[in-house]
Amino acid sequence: MIRVLIVDDEALVRTGLAMILAPATDLEVVAEAVDGAGALDAVTRHRVDVVLMDVRMPGVDGLSALERIAERPDPPKVIMLTTFDLDDYVHRALRAGASGFLLKDTPPRDLVTAVRLVAGGDAMLAPSVTKRLITAFAERRPARAAAARERLQVLTTREQDVVKAVARGLSNADIGRELAMSEATVKAHVSRALAKLGLTNRVQAAILVHDTGLAT
Known part of the structure; x- marks a missing residue:
């Protein structure tokens, strides 16, 4: 409940x-x-x-x-x-x-x-x-974008793929289908990425990705 x-x-x-x-x-x-x-x-x-x-x-x-x-x-x-x-x-x-x-x-x-x-x-x-x-958070000033990209470097390639998908507004189920992994695995990747980045939730991760200018 x-x-x-x-x-x-x-x-x-x-x-x-x-x-x-x-x-x-x-x-x-x-x-x-x-x-x-x-x-x-x-x-x-x-x-x-x-x-x-x-x-x-x-x-x-x-x-x-x-x-x-x-x-x-x-x-x-x-x-x-x-x-x-x-x-x-x-x-x-x-x-x-x-x-x-x-x-x-x-x-x-x-x-x-x-x-x-x-x-x-x-x-x-x-x-x-x-x-x-x-997008309102992502003014993409060069220094801000560079700092955001540097922060993402602590993530593995797979974790970066997942948080970029999060930035596109995809759910765990959608990400799993797109990246060919189980929903549980996606959730684990998201949790690890948030912990490494020192973020509270997916919204903050999405903002960080948009700050980099790498969101597609």
Whole structure:
């Protein structure tokens, strides 16, 4: 069972998200919170696998809560929700370790899929803005690109192939089919690559690859 925490300052939004997730028999909404402070408390009191959290909230906002959640040992995955697809807060959230970014008007089926994917270790970005969002990090200044390429040198050739596929937005299953390896092997490669690079999740790996200018 995937245990979910919903964080939004609008009761109507929280109710709507809970109703969307309710029919999924493998998902359970274990708590709700109205702001970042409440999210931190809920994560402490409940065993949470995935947090669906609004970016903009009064008091402790989503970004501040994300940064503090990321500092916890074995933190839950966090999907940030926003109304604006190019919100600067979202850029910062992905840098801080968010596992996903979705617009609030994401279709219900896609929202449920996103929770499952993120819980399983994948990343989930709103399809309509994936390329623009990641490219926004990749200004490709020569010094920045050179530094990013140097960082990738700690990876084996196969690990580099895998993280480049991650940067293209492929799931573990898709990468396995493309590179002729099992999904479990892909997951192992991703985990090792993240550890070697000192990164938290696939989104950060994708950003690093785009920084190199090598993403295709």
